[in-house]
Amino acid sequence: MAPSTQFEAAQPPSDAISALVFSPDSPNRLLVSSWDKNVYLYEVVDGADEAKLVNQYEHRAPVLDVCFGANRDEAFTAGLDQQVKKIDLATGEQTVLSKHSQAVRCVVFSPEHSILISASWDNSLHIHNPSSSDPPITIQLPGKPHAMAASPSKVVVAMTARLVHIYDLPNIASALASGSASSIQPWQQRESSLKFLTRAVACMPNDAGYATSSIEGRVAVEWFEDTAESQARKYAFKCHRQAAPEDEGGGDIVYPVNALTFHPVYGTFASGGGDGTVALWDAEAKRRMRQYQKFPDSVAALAFSKDGKYLAIGVCPGFETGMENYSGEGKTKIFLRELGETEAKGKGAK
Amino acid sequence: MGKKKRGHPDIEEILARPWCYYCERDFEDLKLLISHQKAKHFKCDRCGKRLNTAGGLSVHMNQVHKESLDKVENALPNRQGLEIEIFGMEGVPEDVLQQHQQRIITNFYTAQAERRAATGNPPPGQNGQGPAKKIKIETPEEIKRRLAVHRAKVATQKAAGANGAVASMPADGQSPAQGASPFPPPQAGFSYPPAGAPGAPPFPPAQTYPAAFPPGPSPPPGAASAFNLPARPPSGAPPAGAALPQRPPYFYNGASAPPPGYPGSPSTVDELVAGAARQGDDIDQLIRMAEKGIKPGKGAAPTEEAGGEKKSKKDKEKNMRMVYADTEVSPEEKMALLPKYRFAIEA
Numbered sequence: 001m002a003p004s005t006q007f008e009a010a011q012p013p014s015d016a017i018s019a020l021v022f023s024p025d026s027p028n029r030l031l032v033s034s035w036d037k038n039v040y041l042y043e044v045v046d047g048a049d050e051a052k053l054v055n056q057y058e059h060r061a062p063v064l065d066v067c068f069g070a071n072r073d074e075a076f077t078a079g080l081d082q083q084v085k086k087i088d089l090a091t092g093e094q095t096v097l098s099k100h101s102q103a104v105r106c107v108v109f110s111p112e113h114s115i116l117i118s119a120s121w122d123n124s125l126h127i128h129n130p131s132s133s134d135p136p137i138t139i140q141l142p143g144k145p146h147a148m149a150a151s152p153s154k155v156v157v158a159m160t161a162r163l164v165h166i167y168d169l170p171n172i173a174s175a176l177a178s179g180s181a182s183s184i185q186p187w188q189q190r191e192s193s194l195k196f197l198t199r200a201v202a203c204m205p206n207d208a209g210y211a212t213s214s215i216e217g218r219v220a221v222e223w224f225e226d227t228a229e230s231q232a233r234k235y236a237f238k239c240h241r242q243a244a245p246e247d248e249g250g251g252d253i254v255y256p257v258n259a260l261t262f263h264p265v266y267g268t269f270a271s272g273g274g275d276g277t278v279a280l281w282d283a284e285a286k287r288r289m290r291q292y293q294k295f296p297d298s299v300a301a302l303a304f305s306k307d308g309k310y311l312a313i314g315v316c317p318g319f320e321t322g323m324e325n326y327s328g329e330g331k332t333k334i335f336l337r338e339l340g341e342t343e344a345k346g347k348g349a350k
Numbered sequence: 351m352g353k354k355k356r357g358h359p360d361i362e363e364i365l366a367r368p369w370c371y372y373c374e375r376d377f378e379d380l381k382l383l384i385s386h387q388k389a390k391h392f393k394c395d396r397c398g399k400r401l402n403t404a405g406g407l408s409v410h411m412n413q414v415h416k417e418s419l420d421k422v423e424n425a426l427p428n429r430q431g432l433e434i435e436i437f438g439m440e441g442v443p444e445d446v447l448q449q450h451q452q453r454i455i456t457n458f459y460t461a462q463a464e465r466r467a468a469t470g471n472p473p474p475g476q477n478g479q480g481p482a483k484k485i486k487i488e489t490p491e492e493i494k495r496r497l498a499v500h501r502a503k504v505a506t507q508k509a510a511g512a513n514g515a516v517a518s519m520p521a522d523g524q525s526p527a528q529g530a531s532p533f534p535p536p537q538a539g540f541s542y543p544p545a546g547a548p549g550a551p552p553f554p555p556a557q558t559y560p561a562a563f564p565p566g567p568s569p570p571p572g573a574a575s576a577f578n579l580p581a582r583p584p585s586g587a588p589p590a591g592a593a594l595p596q597r598p599p600y601f602y603n604g605a606s607a608p609p610p611g612y613p614g615s616p617s618t619v620d621e622l623v624a625g626a627a628r629q630g631d632d633i634d635q636l637i638r639m640a641e642k643g644i645k646p647g648k649g650a651a652p653t654e655e656a657g658g659e660k661k662s663k664k665d666k667e668k669n670m671r672m673v674y675a676d677t678e679v680s681p682e683e684k685m686a687l688l689p690k691y692r693f694a695i696e697a
């Protein structure tokens with residue numbers, strides 16, 4: 001069995017990480033967005049325990065999210081400056097695709113439908129066809145979006161007030177083709193399975209469902225299918241908590257679960273929390289498979305490479321209640337874990 | 351087993367056989383037991399290395415593979431915990447030892463009685479007197495009493511030491527997932543098979559009780575007791591390259607509840623609550639309602655940011671401190687307001 005290894009990327013961002021994402025067609029290519037106003041492109045060198053900085057792309061403001069587009073040289077970013085941008089990673093050329101009226105929190109690209117969706121704190125989604133110059137169509141949301149993820153056929157948007165909207169991508173694609181925003185309604189509207197503010201959403205690669213996490217050390221797993229049977233399968237569990245020292249009154253310190261990502265091959269998932277730990281879970285068997293050694297700071301973002309070989313872990317100080325002097329400077333790191341052959345392989349439902 | 355033994359060499363022999371704490375198998379000699387444990391319970395599933403103890407394996411996993419060991423493999427459901435340090439027969443808690451012996455004794459006499467019933471012969475070497483009572487090391491009543499005392503003590507400890515944390519976790523199976531859970535809470539050696547004392551009466555906490563940890567003899571090299579774990583040499587693992595700033599997550603004092611969120615503790619999948627959305631987390635919810643303030647739910651008027659901070663203080667009093675407690679405004683929104691990140695749109 002190939003032993004797993006772990007190493008740090010050279011030249012990490014100089015401030016907090018907002019997102020990590022691997023290229024869908026070039027599995028060693030990693031994009032990282034940061035509060036230091038840059039997007040970084042790294043290349044993981046197989047067998048060398050090394051991730052090299054290839055390029056960086058400066059923005060006007062902190063970048064809150066990044067995703068790959070239709071190919072290895074296309075990327076999209078979500079800016080605190082309210083802009084949705086397309087980046088040509090080869091030339092560095094940046095194109096503004098749309099402007100929201102508040103910061104843009106998330107971007108997701110659906111390679112199956114060639115659709116880019118941006119979610120903004122102005123309570124709206126912009127649906128873009130990146131290969132056309134037409135303006136995007138806008139969908140109003142009932143709350144501020146905080147997390148968004150796409151499966152092959154669905155987009156899950158988690159908002160304030162525990163609102164969750166699920167959109168059907170084929171439906172969005174046909175609306176975009178006909179230019180009729182009014183025909184886009186949520187495929188399903190759900191209440192979050194978690195009582196507290198959502199931190200992250202990730203979709204199962206087999207299109208069956210998704211996981212959400214909250215600020216209150218908890219993860220929920222649920223299925224898209226709207227049958228009583230499917231809905232009865234959903235569950236939630238506590239994680240990323242620590243016992244407080246007895247001399248501080250004991251009890252639990254409850255950390256936010258900042259990041260979730262599904263393994264593209266095995267369908268297991270990883271969670272990363274403010275406690276600086278990453279755990280691997282088997283969603284089917286409902287068990288924790290592994291918990292990795294603690295990282296020096298909060299885990300802000302996670303991503304598996306598309307071949308499932310690497311897990312990228314973005315680490316920086318967590319933002320806690322009451323903080324006014326937050327800085328990730330000097331403490332922001334990207335760890336890459338080359339997984340052992342069966343490291344992320346679940347045992348299946350028991 | 352301080353009592354005077356007399357009678358049957360047979361059962362003495364059986365009782366003297368070394369056996370494995372993790373799976374209850376018994377062996378010809380100690381060497382075989384130890385190699386069994388290394389192969390079955392202390393083998394690294396990443397590289398195949400065999401360690402001497404679960405603690406050694408845990409250190410190895412941490413240092414070589416950067417992983418945390420969750421539980422002891424191939425162990426009985428209630429023997430998977432890492433808190434008890436076993437090496438051969440060293441480290442087996444007194445009560446587990448008693449339980450094992452009781453089981454052997456019961457099995458022995460059951461088998462003997464069956465044989466007798468089948469053959470019509472008296473047991474060999476008997477002088478007419480029923481042997482069972484004389485040979486017993488300890489009567490079942492004695493063992494039960496011991497166990498009950500111990501349990502009462504454990505219950506007291508739990509109540510005193512772990513209040514909020516443990517209390518907020520449903521201890522028993524509300525969800526279908528729990529029965530099948532591979533992570534039964536090991537409870538630092540206090541979880542016994544249900545075979546023993548049914549409905550143990552509550553004993554006063556002052557009562558003495560058998561120690562949960564091996565008394566007396568110093569453990570063999572590489573088999574330090576759980577209390578010494580953090581200080582022990584890394585059991586064959588390469589020297590710790592990076593001394594970690596945080597304490598290793600896998601050890602805790604056996605006298606207090608294991609920290610939730612750590613391997614095997616009830617805060618993992620054990621308390622998976624099926625249908626969380628429908629049922630909610632009842633106890634959590636009660637706590638929260640008692641605190642008032644947080645009104646999760648749709649349509650609730652957005653609470654102010656300051657409210658979030660107050661809540662976190664209340665949570666602390668309630669023995670749950672949320673590192674980030676604002677239920678309406680995300681950390682990113684707050685960061686975006688800090689002068690260093692704020693973006694001013696040019697006119």
Ligand SMILES: [Zn+2]
Pocket residue numbers: 370371372373374375386387390391
């Ligand atoms: Zn065994």
Ligand SMILES: [Zn+2]
Pocket residue numbers: 394395396397398399410411414415
């Ligand atoms: Zn190993």
